[in-house]
Every structure is written in structure tokens, then in C-alpha cells.
Amino acid sequence: MSGLGIGLIGTGYMGKCHALAWNGVASTFGDVARPRLVSLAEVDAETATRKAAELGFAKSTGNWRDLLDDPDIDVISVTTPNAFHAEMAVAALEAGKHVWCEKPMAPALVDAERMAAAARRAGKVAVMGYNYIQNPVIRHIRTLIQEGAIGAVNHVRVEMDEDFMADPQALFYWKSEASSGYGALDDFAVHPLSLLSVLFGHPKSVIADMAKPYAERPTAAGGARKVENHDLASVLMRLEGGVSAVLMANRSAWGRKSRIALQIYGSKGAILFDQERMNEFELYQASGRSTEQGFARVLTAPAHKPYDRFIPAPGHGLGFNDLKIIECRELIGAIQGESAHVIDFQQGLRIEQSVHAMARSFVERRWIDV
Numbered sequence: 608m609s610g611l612g613i614g615l616i617g618t619g620y621m622g623k624c625h626a627l628a629w630n631g632v633a634s635t636f637g638d639v640a641r642p643r644l645v646s647l648a649e650v651d652a653e654t655a656t657r658k659a660a661e662l663g664f665a666k667s668t669g670n671w672r673d674l675l676d677d678p679d680i681d682v683i684s685v686t687t688p689n690a691f692h693a694e695m696a697v698a699a700l701e702a703g704k705h706v707w708c709e710k711p712m713a714p715a716l717v718d719a720e721r722m723a724a725a726a727r728r729a730g731k732v733a734v735m736g737y738n739y740i741q742n743p744v745i746r747h748i749r750t751l752i753q754e755g756a757i758g759a760v761n762h763v764r765v766e767m768d769e770d771f772m773a774d775p776q777a778l779f780y781w782k783s784e785a786s787s788g789y790g791a792l793d794d795f796a797v798h799p800l801s802l803l804s805v806l807f808g809h810p811k812s813v814i815a816d817m818a819k820p821y822a823e824r825p826t827a828a829g830g831a832r833k834v835e836n837h838d839l840a841s842v843l844m845r846l847e848g849g850v851s852a853v854l855m856a857n858r859s860a861w862g863r864k865s866r867i868a869l870q871i872y873g874s875k876g877a878i879l880f881d882q883e884r885m886n887e888f889e890l891y892q893a894s895g896r897s898t899e900q901g902f903a904r905v906l907t908a909p910a911h912k913p914y915d916r917f918i919p920a921p922g923h924g925l926g927f928n929d930l931k932i933i934e935c936r937e938l939i940g941a942i943q944g945e946s947a948h949v950i951d952f953q954q955g956l957r958i959e960q961s962v963h964a965m966a967r968s969f970v971e972r973r974w975i976d977v
């Protein structure tokens with residue numbers, strides 16, 4: 608069977624991540640045809656040529672629209688800055704391609720709605736890049752909750768923090784432009800929301816606060832530019848099913864490199880997880896003798912599927928890029944008609960609706976129903 612033909616738009620941080628996933632998925636899983644890396648697009652032909660050679664693509668172009676007309680391409684990965692997602696994803700769907708688009712969908716809700724509508728109309732698979740839901744630990748936590756291992760969940764806290772914008776002297780770039788969105792909300796909060804959505808459901812009502820630690824940032828040209836969005840957000844939420852939840856996101860949190868910390872409290876126990884220690888979780892079960900009760904630290908192992916597809920040895924650990932390989936396998940599964948563990952554009956739109964409700968609650972200083 609011939610593998611899917613792949614087109615890639617953008618070859619930065621996430622573009623490379625998608626390319627590694629497309630390169631690695633068949634060897635890792637052994638149960639899908641090897642994708643054909645047909646063509647990639649960058650801002651200019653020279654960059655595109657260099658990146659195609661590095662990432663293993665047969666062709667390259669300085670005009671992403673060339674991918675739309677290429678009959679060899681079945682799926683397009685969109686890994687450009689947020690402001691371009693809607694235009695590129697909608698065009699790809701209208702050209703009859705499946706789409707794998709990086710989060711968030713789009714800065715404006717109306718554009719996210721256009722993307723979801725285009726996916727429905729095209730009848731093609733359209734999946735968002737919510738890689739953290741693919742961690743075997745998260746999948747197992749979901750099973751534990753469903754099995755009642757910690758009883759009825761009553762409180763969830765989730766924090767996402769990194770420090771790439773913590774330095775006041777860090778240069779202004781597209782992530783500080785209003786055109787990229789609200790800042791911490793649609794850059795960061797969407798990831799915890801993706802986790803909450805697979806574990807418990809979407810928020811029903813929200814109230815948020817946002818803040819700008821630095822009013823302006825230096826520019827590469829030597830001047831300074833006003834920061835146009837908020838690097839911090841704190842949100843109270845009620846989730847579907849009534850669970851009370853707290854979400855905090857901060858792109859300027861010194862010392863935090865990839866923190867996505869979940870604390871889940873139930874009537875019979877608790878579960879802790881942090882993406883910075885993505886190969887383990889802690890489980891507290893209020894059973895047995897109180898003299899031995901405490902958090903058990905569990906390392907991932909082949910039993911935590913699909914860890915076994917990467918390494919036969921327990922406790923050796925997966926990495927960030929492996930989550931993208933799992934996501935890629937799920938995407939291929941969706942295209943093949945299998946039931947897949949992905950956040951498609953319809954579920955992605957629910958996440959965007961939550962983010963916009965949060966932003967509105969901040970402006971209006973009140974709880975908002977999503």
C-alpha cells in the first residue's frame with residue numbers, strides 16, 4: 608500500500624517536529640504505510656530548498672499555495688504562526704487535503720469557526736496539534752479516572768508555565784503581537800484545556816484575569832515596541848459535569864521550561880502529573896492502613912500504551928517529539944477510518960470558544976458561560 612503524500616508549511620520549531628513525526632511514524636508503529644514526504648513550503652525558495660534537504664522532502668517551494676495543486680499531496684501540515692492558520696487550513700481543506708494544524712486554530716473566533724465549517728464541508732480529516740493529550744501517562748490517567756481509582760473528582764488545578772518570555776530584554780517577536788492572539792490564553796491555556804477536555808470535558812463557565820509583566824520589549828532593530836497581548840492568565844472554571852477547576856498560564860515564569868502541572872483531587876485519592884517529568888505520575892489512594900498511605904510515583908512502561916512501540920524497557924522514557932509521532936499515528940488512523948484519539952477542528956473550536964469566553968470575562972470583569 609502506498610503511504611500518504613505529505614505537504615508541510617513552515618519549518619520552524621513545530622515544522623521540524625511534524626517532519627520528524629512524518630519521518631518516524633511508520634518505523635515506530637510498524638503498522639502503517641510509510642508516508643511520502645512530497646513537498647514543503649517556506650517563506651522563500653532558498654529556505655525551502657535547504658529545509659527540504661534537511662527534513663527529507665522531495666520538493667520545495669517558496670509559495671505554500673503550490674502544495675494545494677499538487678496531486679501527490681494527501682495531507683498538509685500547517686505549522687506557521689497563528690495568524691496564518693485559518694487561511695492555510697481552509698485553503699488546504701477546500702483543495703481536498705486532510706489537515707494537521709498547529710494550535711491554536713486562529714486568533715479570531717470567526718476564523719476558527721470558518722476552519723471548523725470548512726472541515727465539515729470537505730469531509731476531510733482535520734486535526735489540531737494538541738500533542739500533550741498523546742502522552743501515555745495522560746491516557747493512563749484518563750483510564751484511572753474512568754475506573755474510579757480516585758473516586759469522584761471534585762477539584763482540578765492545571766498550570767502551564769515556561770520562561771522563554773521571562774527576560775524583560777527578550778526581543779519582541781510575533782508572539783507579542785495582537786495578531787497572534789491574546790497571549791498566554793491562546794498560546795498556552797489551550798494546551799491545558801486540551802487535557803481537561805479529554806479527562807473531564809470542556810469548561811461551562813469561566814472568569815479570568817490577565818496581566819502583562821512587561822509593557823514593552825526591545826526590537827531587533829534597536830528600538831522598543833509595546834507588548835500587544837498578555838503573558839499571564841489566571842482562570843477559575845466550572846467544567847462539564849460540575850468539576851471546579853483552576854487554570855494558570857505564564858510565558859514569563861523564570862525557571863519553568865515546560866511545566867504543565869495537573870493536580871486532580873477526588874473522593875478517594877489524588878493524581879499529580881507534570882510535563883517537565885513527562886514519564887511519571889503520582890497516585891494517592893486513600894485505602895489500606897493510614898500508616899503507609901502516601902503518593903506512589905509510577906514510571907511509564909510498555910504497559911502504558913503506546914510506550915511499547917518506542918522502547919521495550921520500562922522507565923527509559925519518551926520525549927516531546929515522541930508525542931508528535933503518536934499524534935501522527937492517530938491522524939493516519941483517523942484518515943484510515945479508525946477511531947482516533949485526536950482533537951479535531953470541531954473539538955478544537957470548543958477550546959477556542961473557551962479561550963474567547965475567558966478573554967471576555969476579563970474585559971467585563973464577570974463570570975461568562977461558554
Ligand SMILES: NC(=O)c1ccc[n+]([C@@H]2O[C@H](COP(=O)([O-])OP(=O)(O)OC[C@H]3O[C@@H](n4cnc5c(N)ncnc54)[C@H](O)[C@@H]3O)[C@@H](O)[C@H]2O)c1
Nearest residue numbers: 617618619620621648649650686687688689709710711736
Ligand atoms: N504543539 C505544540 O506544543 C506547539 C509548540 C510550539 C508552537 N506551536 C504552534 O506552532 C505554530 C508555529 O510556531 P513555531 O514556534 O514553530 O514558530 P516558528 O517561528 O519557529 O516557525 C514558523 C515557521 O513558519 C514559517 N512561515 C511563516 N510564514 C510562512 C508562509 N507564508 N509560508 C511558509 N512558511 C511560513 C517561518 O519562516 C517559520 O519557519 C504556532 O501556531 C504555535 O502556536 C505548537
